[in-house]
Amino acid sequence: MTPRAKTIADAYRACNPDKPLSPDDDRYVDLSASRGMRHIAELITWKIQNSGTDAQNKRLFTGHRGSGKTTELLRLQRELERNDFFTIYLDTERLLDLGNLNYLDVLVAIAEQTERSLRIKHIPLSDTLLEDISGWFSDHIVEKTQVSELQGTIETSAEAGAAIPFFAKLLARITANFKTGSTHRETIRTQLNRNLSVFIEKLNLLISTARNAVQQKGFTDLVLIVDGMEKMRYELHQDGESTHSEMFVRHAEQLCAPECHIIYTVPVSLPYQRNLMTDFEITVLPMVRMDTEGIASLVKIIERRVDTATLFSGPELLVTLAQTSGGAVRDLMHLMRMAMEASTGPLDAADVRRAVSELRKIYTRLIRESDLALFRQIARTHFIQGGDEQTGRLLDLRLALEYQNGDLWADLHPVVREIPWVKAALAADTDDDAA
Amino acid sequence: MMMQPESSESVIRRICRVLSWADGFALYFVLINLPSARRAIALQVQEQLGRPVIELDVPPEGFGDTTLDGWLLPKLEELEKLEGVTAESPIFLHGLDRVMPSGQVALRHFLQLLNWRRSALAAVGRPLVIWLPRHALDSMAEHAPDLYDWYSNIYEFSSPKEEAEELRSGFYTEFNTDVHPADQQSKAEKEQWLHTLITLLDEHPQRNAYRAKLLNDAGGLHHASGSLEDALALFRQSLTIYREIGDKVGEGTTLNNISQIYKARGDYDTAFRYLKQSLDIRREVGDRAGEGVVLNNIGQIYKARDDYDKALEYLEQSLSIRQEVGNRAGEGAALDNIGQIYYIVGDYNKAMSLFEQALVIRQEIGDRAGKGISLNNIASIHRVQGDYATVLKYLEQSLELYGEMGDRRREAITSWNISRAYEDQGDLAKAEQYNSRTVQLAEEIGHPSLEEWREALEELRAKIKGR
Numbered sequence: 034m035t036p037r038a039k040t041i042a043d044a045y046r047a048c049n050p051d052k053p054l055s056p057d058d059d060r061y062v063d064l065s066a067s068r069g070m071r072h073i074a075e076l077i078t079w080k081i082q083n084s085g086t087d088a089q090n091k092r093l094f095t096g097h098r099g100s101g102k103t104t105e106l107l108r109l110q111r112e113l114e115r116n117d118f119f120t121i122y123l124d125t126e127r128l129l130d131l132g133n134l135n136y137l138d139v140l141v142a143i144a145e146q147t148e149r150s151l152r153i154k155h156i157p158l159s160d161t162l163l164e165d166i167s168g169w170f171s172d173h174i175v176e177k178t179q180v181s182e183l184q185g186t187i188e189t190s191a192e193a194g195a196a197i198p199f200f201a202k203l204l205a206r207i208t209a210n211f212k213t214g215s216t217h218r219e220t221i222r223t224q225l226n227r228n229l230s231v232f233i234e235k236l237n238l239l240i241s242t243a244r245n246a247v248q249q250k251g252f253t254d255l256v257l258i259v260d261g262m263e264k265m266r267y268e269l270h271q272d273g274e275s276t277h278s279e280m281f282v283r284h285a286e287q288l289c290a291p292e293c294h295i296i297y298t299v300p301v302s303l304p305y306q307r308n309l310m311t312d313f314e315i316t317v318l319p320m321v322r323m324d325t326e327g328i329a330s331l332v333k334i335i336e337r338r339v340d341t342a343t344l345f346s347g348p349e350l351l352v353t354l355a356q357t358s359g360g361a362v363r364d365l366m367h368l369m370r371m372a373m374e375a376s377t378g379p380l381d382a383a384d385v386r387r388a389v390s391e392l393r394k395i396y397t398r399l400i401r402e403s404d405l406a407l408f409r410q411i412a413r414t415h416f417i418q419g420g421d422e423q424t425g426r427l428l429d430l431r432l433a434l435e436y437q438n439g440d441l442w443a444d445l446h447p448v449v450r451e452i453p454w455v456k457a458a459l460a461a462d463t464d465d466d467a468a
Numbered sequence: 469m470m471m472q473p474e475s476s477e478s479v480i481r482r483i484c485r486v487l488s489w490a491d492g493f494a495l496y497f498v499l500i501n502l503p504s505a506r507r508a509i510a511l512q513v514q515e516q517l518g519r520p521v522i523e524l525d526v527p528p529e530g531f532g533d534t535t536l537d538g539w540l541l542p543k544l545e546e547l548e549k550l551e552g553v554t555a556e557s558p559i560f561l562h563g564l565d566r567v568m569p570s571g572q573v574a575l576r577h578f579l580q581l582l583n584w585r586r587s588a589l590a591a592v593g594r595p596l597v598i599w600l601p602r603h604a605l606d607s608m609a610e611h612a613p614d615l616y617d618w619y620s621n622i623y624e625f626s627s628p629k630e631e632a633e634e635l636r637s638g639f640y641t642e643f644n645t646d647v648h649p650a651d652q653q654s655k656a657e658k659e660q661w662l663h664t665l666i667t668l669l670d671e672h673p674q675r676n677a678y679r680a681k682l683l684n685d686a687g688g689l690h691h692a693s694g695s696l697e698d699a700l701a702l703f704r705q706s707l708t709i710y711r712e713i714g715d716k717v718g719e720g721t722t723l724n725n726i727s728q729i730y731k732a733r734g735d736y737d738t739a740f741r742y743l744k745q746s747l748d749i750r751r752e753v754g755d756r757a758g759e760g761v762v763l764n765n766i767g768q769i770y771k772a773r774d775d776y777d778k779a780l781e782y783l784e785q786s787l788s789i790r791q792e793v794g795n796r797a798g799e800g801a802a803l804d805n806i807g808q809i810y811y812i813v814g815d816y817n818k819a820m821s822l823f824e825q826a827l828v829i830r831q832e833i834g835d836r837a838g839k840g841i842s843l844n845n846i847a848s849i850h851r852v853q854g855d856y857a858t859v860l861k862y863l864e865q866s867l868e869l870y871g872e873m874g875d876r877r878r879e880a881i882t883s884w885n886i887s888r889a890y891e892d893q894g895d896l897a898k899a900e901q902y903n904s905r906t907v908q909l910a911e912e913i914g915h916p917s918l919e920e921w922r923e924a925l926e927e928l929r930a931k932i933k934g935r
Binding site: 041042045046049050051098099126127131132261264266268270271273363367370371374375391394395398399405406409410421423429430458461 | 478481482485486488489491493494495576577580581583584586587590602605606609610613614617618619620621622624754756792793794796797832833834835
């Protein structure tokens with residue numbers, strides 16, 4: 034078992050807002066019950082296992098930034114592997130340009146990573162198939178000059194003994210074009226778009242071949258996890274459509290096209306999109322609830338990292354920190370780090386108070402005057418109507434949080450509620466109602 | 469419970485402590501607006517830390533084809549070989565704000581690139597302290613939220629001039645006379661805000677979009693407080709900068725704002741010219757929300773010129789754009805403005821229904837200034853119908869709202885309306901009292917109807933004498 038930090042310096046290191054826990058870390062606390070849902074890894078694995086022989090599970094996965102999404106996704110991957118699924122993990126942040134992302138880029142990256150993942154695990158794919166697809170890409174999608182450049186490089190790498198097929202080289206080159214925003218990018222997209230149905234047919238042939246290959250090796254099936262798409266740029270086009278709705282609403286059908294189980298991580302504001310296609314099942318990771326059980330789980334997160342008996346002057350301080358986090362694990366880590374900065378002995382009430390006030394200052398910076406109207410609405414109705422850019426902003430910056438209380442239930446972040454001028458504005462609203 | 473403000477020395481001690489606990493990558497921001505103060509504090513931290521720091525300046529030409537990590541990581545390889553540098557040495561990064569582009573689109577792109585390079589940035593494997601002015605971090609929180617959210621802490625040192633007031637970015641981005649954000653603030657709040665803006669203007673002499681926005685915001689505040697001349701001067705300065713840097717969105721906003729000054733002065737031709745310019749630009753750049761505002765303002769000019777058909781045509785276009793973009797406050801204003809046309813042409817039922825729809829929206833979203841307008845409008849219909857008690861009930865609520873908010877322009881108008889209502893009822897003494905208050909307010913802010921209201925006051929006084 035990972036030892037608990039006994040000194041302030043060790044505790045500081047143990048509470049890191051930018052590191053998700055690895056799937057085997059014994060400091061992991063199962064927050065499912067406190068979030069008001071079944072364990073996400075088990076739930077999704079179960080759904081995939083029971084989706085029937087012909088149907089594939091197409092899923093959008095989302096949650097607030099800093100709510101523990103990545104930690105849960107890593108556990109999902111392990112859970113799937115435990116149940117003999119072959120998982121292919123695509124990090125779009127690393128592979129593609131999230132500043133200028135097209136659904137076609139994602140589909141090409143899926144093809145590239147599928148071949149690569151199998152090759153690394155020494156599961157061979159038909160050479161003929163790979164040659165067919167790379168031949169098609171050479172003939173229809175990529176400019177001739179790029180192809181001949183690549184053909185030159187293959188021979189050298191073949192000499193070096195690296196058995197990297199032309200398919201891999203070519204698709205890696207295409208995704209690199211997407212990533213770096215080269216002049217070829219638009220040409221490639223235009224060509225793919227023009228030949229879309231053929232492209233999807235080729236992609237699906239590759240995927241079905243890959244599924245068959247992994248099943249031959251004793252795996253149940255193949256699951257694609259496409260991570261990082263929630264970070265894609267948000268921009269509103271002239272026609273009122275956003276980059277997000279363009280990707281996930283207008284091109285939902287294409288994103289669903291790969292014939293295998295597939296999970297995309299998407300922006301937290303997306304499920305509010307009125308016209309979101311029902312092709313997808315949606316899993317939202319709600320915040321840890323602010324009830325007794327939820328607070329206890331959050332306290333446990335701290336207790337698994339630090340020796341609280343030595344480092345805290347009283348257990349009530351842990352509760353204050355948990356309550357102030359609003360259920361966002363990352364904010365809990367922020368608060369822990371802030372509380373430790375000035376303390377000389379065990380953390381006392383003054384340290385905790387200072388941390389709370391620091392977090393409040395940090396959130397204050399994010400608030401615009403124009404947010405007040407929505408704040409009032411959320412504080413009054415505890416419901417997020419959503420759909421527009423402004424609501425998306427509140428969710429995205431964790432100014433407003435969503436919980437699963439049987440029904441969806443929303444509130445402002447606890448520190449936001451306590452900002453004096455926000456508090457005054459909310460109170461003024463109550464008076465209006467009475468008048 | 470109020471806490472004592474923390475001394476700079478104490479904040480420096482905290483920074484040194486966390487840096488001495490270093491264990492791989494961690495992200496810190498230090499916010500100091502004055503560049504010279506930023507260097508001085510960085511030096512103090514370095515001295516107290518007692519271990520070597522890798523201090524880096526972003527090159528003034530920016531990162532070229534690469535981004536922050538692409539520039540930083542190779543550079544780090546050289547610097548790590550320097551004497552005294554250890555695995556625990558933190559990186560102090562200066563000057564990121566200087567290479568942030570000034571145009572909104574370019575700035576967004578620059579920061580978004582940083583946002584998805586966060587994993588790459590973590591490869592520095594040591595604490596990264598980024599020294600910035602406050603506004604730069606505000607932009608970062610907005611456009612690079614994933615990178616920003618990784619912070620372990622944000623330390624703030626205030627320069628002496630900018631005390632309590634918080635800088636909240638994007639506060640006055642749009643200015644539309646229907647409901648100006650400043651209208652929602654008390655007089656004291658506006659003064660404090662203006663003071664902050666002026667301090668920031670002093671600290672940011674570079675002629676960029678940020679400065680133009682500050683000027684525009686300051687102009688908006690003056691306008692909302694009724695100082696039209698000051699407002700116009702600031703808007704013009706802002707417009708010049710926006711044109712220099714080719715910021716079309718900013719130009720469209722400022723042109724609209726200038727038009728409203730001329731309209732308030734009664735110079736409709738000039739106002740119309742500015743609106744037309746603004747409309748062309750906003751259509752050119754596809755700024756739908758801005759287009760809605762300008763169409764509304766054009767409608768208002770036609771109304772002021774008694775061209776009701778034209779006015780309705782523009783106002784209805786504005787309403788549909790506002791509904792389309794989900795601008796609730798604007799929708800309320802548009803409904804109201806359309807209602808006023810029906811009121812003028814005598815279709816009171818239609819007018820009342822529109823006014824009531826507007827009031828509902830405004831109460832829903834907590835729009836106080838708009839609510840005041842609604843109350844005035846509903847009162848005016850009751851007045852035509854001769855229900856004076858109801859009229860006064862609505863107007864007094866409205867007057868109280870404007871008094872609280874320090875909106876002297878609307879307070880003057882409401883006061884005038886109350887004086888009319890009392891005169892209708894035959895209570896000349898009360899009417900005189902409110903009319904004289906109206907004149908006093910109008911003098912203070914230079915309202916275009918001042919002469920009309922003065923004459924009315926004289927007539928009223930003569931009438932009282934004559935009794």
